[in-house]
Amino acid sequence: MPDVIVSPGARAKLPPWLRIGIATGGGRGETNALLAELKLNTVCSSARCPNLGECFHRRNATFLILGDACTRNCRFCAVPHATHPAPPDPAEPERIAEAVRRLNLQYVVITCVTRDDLPDGGAGHFVRVIEAIRDAVPAAGIEVLTSDFQGDLAALRTVLAARPNVFNHNIETVERLSAAIRGRAGYRRSLMVLREATRLADGAGPVKSGLMVGLGETDDEVTATLHDLRASGVTLLTIGQYLPPSSSHWPLARYVAPEKFIQWKNLALQLGFRAVAAAPLVRSSYRAGELAATP
Template structure:
């Protein structure tokens, strides 16, 4: 099939992004457990390239509040559409899955639920409490939406004391109108800043993807912004097109350039930089703790 006239041709995926599938039986065991407990994971919903490796290590990032999002970020593979009511039993099932997988570090994220008065903050808190009760020695990281700038919602999550508070800015601000039209870069930075003010002892974390049309100077500018809000942990990874309906990759960044991003972040005073092509927000998250 020939490409339409004047259409862009997708870039060839470089060798450093070709993933070897694991050969252990743990992948199907983890997948079956998640299915059995009727849970969602961002690993599956977002088509994360690391899901085979993580499932094979009994690791998953739990996606709460359903699998349908109120927003429609163009880079994301999570659905938008009809929303389901919150599931009151979900916190207990997440805790049960974490216990069965014998996790030492649990990552909990969600779809964005702008339809809820608190954006789902109380449900986040309920899941955190359930995991804490079931596994007191387990550390918990939450990757939260922006709660539309609601400081009380943010405080609801911080009050139950997760070990890490994560909120991704995703990309450079000038790209937001194209790929994140319902989000606000300044609002996301303000969330990270508020978190430090409300709970200064809880580390903050954020991240971006490269390959959506940003320049290296844009990446440096975002690192400056992270440093200005005292963000403790920053992840930088390569954007990969989930399907032909999503924006094409504008550039593939070489591993050596990712190394330079990490060095620049450390120069700016960011304590923990994780920058590599296959780095994702929750990939190997336990190592950050």
């Protein structure tokens, strides 16, 4: 099955492999109610994830810390932008821990808005969230999906010293497109963060990254990115289809055929990645616990 090329300015019609049912029922409603009660943000809602219904129905969510507005304005992302966001909420770690306990989560993914306005980029807040979860649910696995902390290795060291089970930082796209799409985030800086995370973790936990496809990259550029990630020490990988949140975001160039995701997964495994999730609807934190548990 070939990729579906989207003409510039054309309205992109979803191909059959991206049409999903809407999960309803008690689980989704209960998860929504709990998040509202505890005043917690999720990347599921903020980034308009297509898997929200499924994950909320399973009483799972990826928590978004440090507020609901980002100091960067990447062209692929639906999270709101603010030059001067509100200060971090000191009570947020305890509320997240309470949600983890009440949802009975055995694996928790914590991500963040980018906070270039904070001296440590929010690294200390990450640590407080990790500690609160471990106090409430000691057996829970914890994955952190962080910003690049502007390349601040002290901030990176702070987070890794808390020993998350998995450290994740997304490369997002290929090098040629990175500057236009990711703004202040740089491809080479992200590789440096991943490389240093691998060194600082020193085998205590795997390093993970992910990228989107369909933004105008070539297949050869995806292959080059896989080589770069593996050379940086990444062992867990996600690849998913980019879906523009709105007409004002970066335009869609193609819908990648499911067979190509399988080819990239096989290539990544040949390169030495331990585990790979690659499919149109894969997102960085989608079924993250299952990926991390892959032998």
